[in-house]
Amino acid sequence: MVAVASWFVLAAIAVILVLVLYYFPLALWIRTMAAGVPLSIGALIRMRVIGVPAGLIVANLVRSRKSGLSLTVDQLQSHVLSGGDVENVTLAMIAAQRAQIPLEWQRAAAIDLAGRNVLEALQNFVTPKVIETPVFQGVAQNGIQLNVKARITVRSSLDRYVGGAGEPTIVARVGEGVVSAVGAAIDHKEVLEYPDRISRAVLAKGLDAGTAFEIVSIDIADVDVGKNIGAELQTSQAEADRRIAQAKAAERQYAALAAEQEMKAETQRMRAKVVEAEATIPVALAEAFRSGNLGVMDYYRMNNLKADTEMRGAIGQGALEPAPAAPLK
Numbered sequence: 001m002v003a004v005a006s007w008f009v010l011a012a013i014a015v016i017l018v019l020v021l022y023y024f025p026l027a028l029w030i031r032t033m034a035a036g037v038p039l040s041i042g043a044l045i046r047m048r049v050i051g052v053p054a055g056l057i058v059a060n061l062v063r064s065r066k067s068g069l070s071l072t073v074d075q076l077q078s079h080v081l082s083g084g085d086v087e088n089v090t091l092a093m094i095a096a097q098r099a100q101i102p103l104e105w106q107r108a109a110a111i112d113l114a115g116r117n118v119l120e121a122l123q124n125f126v127t128p129k130v131i132e133t134p135v136f137q138g139v140a141q142n143g144i145q146l147n148v149k150a151r152i153t154v155r156s157s158l159d160r161y162v163g164g165a166g167e168p169t170i171v172a173r174v175g176e177g178v179v180s181a182v183g184a185a186i187d188h189k190e191v192l193e194y195p196d197r198i199s200r201a202v203l204a205k206g207l208d209a210g211t212a213f214e215i216v217s218i219d220i221a222d223v224d225v226g227k228n229i230g231a232e233l234q235t236s237q238a239e240a241d242r243r244i245a246q247a248k249a250a251e252r253q254y255a256a257l258a259a260e261q262e263m264k265a266e267t268q269r270m271r272a273k274v275v276e277a278e279a280t281i282p283v284a285l286a287e288a289f290r291s292g293n294l295g296v297m298d299y300y301r302m303n304n305l306k307a308d309t310e311m312r313g314a315i316g317q318g319a320l321e322p323a324p325a326a327p328l329k
Contacts, residue, residue, distance in 0.1 A: 047077070079112075082109075095123075131151070135147050136148045138178060146182050146191055146223055150220055152170060170208065
């Protein structure tokens with residue numbers, strides 16, 4: 001029984017020793033002591049228990065303390081538990097201190113948790129970033145198209161980096177300003193001669209409002225002459241006017257043809273009425289003979305008058321031609 005109890009005690013001591021060695025980060029504790037940033041054994045064991053990577057916390061704590069930053073273990077732990085990149089934020093804080101840029105831990109942590117690279121934002125603040133724009137096409141008032149390419153120099157605005165618009169918004173606003181400035185020029189030669197007018201006009205509009213950047217400068221990299229939009233529009237307008245005129249002429253032609261056909265139909269109707277009226281003449285003449293209202297001599301005189309009228313009409317129309325001479329026998 002004594003031997004069994006002894007073995008039980010030894011097993012319990014072994015289990016406790018394994019647990020102590022597992023939860024007791026001896027190497028980290030020695031490292032903090034050597035770096036002059038001592039942490040209690042309880043603090044290191046608590047990190048292991050709550051699932052915080054103690055090595056990461058200790059490394060960044062030592063880095064910040066040696067750089068002169070007064071970061072606390074609770075700040076580093078809370079940022080790790082929030083899902084942030086504690087190493088990136090610590091490096092950004094050190095860089096801001098060295099560059100004498102006012103940057104608080106809360107702001108740096110908020111930028112990191114917002115999904116943006118706080119170290120890159122700080123680097124862009126110290127060294128402004130150059131954004132190459134695509135080619136913007138504007139048309140001057142004389143109808144000449146200009147192709148403009150610009151370079152935008154921006155610097156990060158740490159106060160607006162959380163919630164501020166990004167680079168695509170800057171590029172879109174600059175493009176709108178370039179097109180507006182080119183459109184305000186009376187002659188495209190003015191823009192070619194003084195391209196800095198575009199830069200000044202665009203910068204005066206405050207295009208960086210509500211963005212995560214501050215526009216330092218806008219430089220016109222290239223200006224090329226494009227199409228003659230005014231001439232193309234005038235050509236298109238002339239072609240449209242020509243087609244409209246052709247359509248109206250065709251309409252008038254069809255209307256004239258319709259009127260002509262209508263006149264021909266009316267003439268045929270009148271001729272039909274004349275033929276119908278002439279068909280009643282013999283009946284009227286017979287009735288006049290029977291009633292004694294018309295004599296034979298009257299009838300002959302009427303026929304002579306009719307023949308004379310037809311002959312005069314033929315002469316007036318030039319249809320009466322001399323009869324050909326009889327051949328000699």
